[in-house]
Amino acid sequence: MLKISPKFVNAVINAEKLEDLFPLLQNAIELEHATIPPYLTALFSFKPNTETAIRSVIHSIVIEEMLHMSIAANILNALGGEPHISNPNFVPDYPTHLPMGISKGLIVGIEKYSPDLVKNVFMEIEEPEDPLDLSKSFKANALPTFRTIGEFYQAIQQKIEEIAPEILPGDPKRQVTSNFFDSNLLYPIHTKEDAINAINIIIEQGEGTSTSPVDEEGEIAHYYRFQELYLRKKLVIDPNAPHGYSYSGPAIPFDANNVQPMFPNTKSHMLPEGSEERRQVDIFNNSYSDLLNGLHRTFNGEPDYINNTIGVMFDLRLTCQKLAETPFPGKEGYTIGPTYEFITTA
Template structure:
């Protein structure tokens, strides 16, 4: 199909996962009404130039890193919320924190879906999967001037930051106080005829994806779809294994555009009503938080979580360190479980001779790690002391990556052996933590 208008066609109806639970007034509260009536949106910015495969892969890698980092931000905020009445919450307040935690966790799960869709887009045109990202907070200059990512406990600052990241294209909205990215000159735009890709100064996540969509359309017209989509269809992540009905296998221009449309509709809602998108969910949560705080100024929905690493951040010397030995080891176990999750996903996306049963094992392992290791460890760490250097504060999951290279293990037998070895090491480390802490 060499129709350059393919991306503009409406997406056919697809079975969707149940949406996150929506309160009767979700997206319809006072704050939502203010945002909806304060002047509409500016015209979308022109897409930047993508005229060869390498530039398209480069920007898809940027999209993958953004989705990955944003997912970590949402999980950290969800882990930081109080979960029990004995943490100083009334029944109404506990119901609210439980609801917020569930909604934010659901949004984080959809960010993982977006990350998976980006991997499908990359492999469809012959690229390798990309699950690496910088440790948070991201290094200055790694993203465009208006984008910064950092771990934040739940609260007004975090919600305003999330709204800024998810805002629809053309909507004027400032980032949260204290989180404005370092302002610098915009990078030089790619020009027609350039052969080397470079970072582009996209204004919003929607602007990035719309430019990527334009790149797919232009390259399909320039090269022909058969020459553009050279990746093996069997390398695509599918709903059959991941159990996401929205997960689209990308094999041509039409499915590439459907994948991008799915990301845009769930995240920013620029082509529909933002009240139902991630942006609207965060607006509704912030509205409800402000109402509950007005009713009870002493309301504190968050554990005293300190954003801290186990080891010094290589590009941010001001990030504090966890000094409690048990909390530090639990944070290490969290990060190792997260590392194994990335190794498992990378093997799935770059698989070679695996059978269908083995691919199902990889996806089952990745989901098991997320919900049976990473989630309970994240809950636990936010109850543990950060250490004597931080009295009254608890630790938090740091999502630290131990090296900047990607997580590809290219040879099948070696990959499976290394995954099994790392799982055994993690289990043994878990037992040592239990024994040292005197646990059951």
């Protein structure tokens, strides 16, 4: 689970009124979003019709990060706040530290898929407070000086229980649902109990439980799914293992030749003005900005606009895949990576 500066947990603990939680939940929305471009880029860096097993794992995690971002926005709305999504400050300038002071030594960039990226970045992002040692061959390093985003969400739960009324004060019409997500996972948050249960979804999907790598629904938490990719073995039920699971399932094959040679941390200014390559990057950035603008509208009073944003997501994928197949001018042997730069429109 994402490791953050302790000051954010302390700020929740010291909150005296619901309004004190508004900027903290905004931080959480920004952090949930910040993981999505790196994960998406790794997903889209594969050549067409290859590495289906790895794609499936990363795709499932991306969808859940989108869900977590949506839940956090619904909670902020339910408490009476307003999510802010469509502005340049919402978008990290990759490569960068992630929001909320996440793991000071961790720099997250926009890169093609590799086992090292999974181990050194993705697993570092998703590491639980106390990762279960399910494999004798690999265990990520702990960073004890940081708190996890799970602890942050638990503090939000406790503070809502402590100071919020049973019926939350936000406008119910601002709550967002979508057929894109299971209605048991993304649902309107009207009460204190709704908010607490929704936060449990985020925590368990991210890091499992303290005694198991799976959540209450039997779904493997993000950290352990990424560890599957690093070890190239499926995590399966194993009655003889200490926690009931081991990486003794079917092999997950990987061929590095199936990854596009995408240039890391591409920026639009690297492409010649007026070139077709620059035009494609601009198309990508416009689609990305349209997506954020659409999400802002969705979570600020137009919940039905979520259907428009889903269409933009597919456009973004197609543009990204086209970039990944396009040679990078002046950088022999590389193709163009997505840039995730916010375009402000008048």
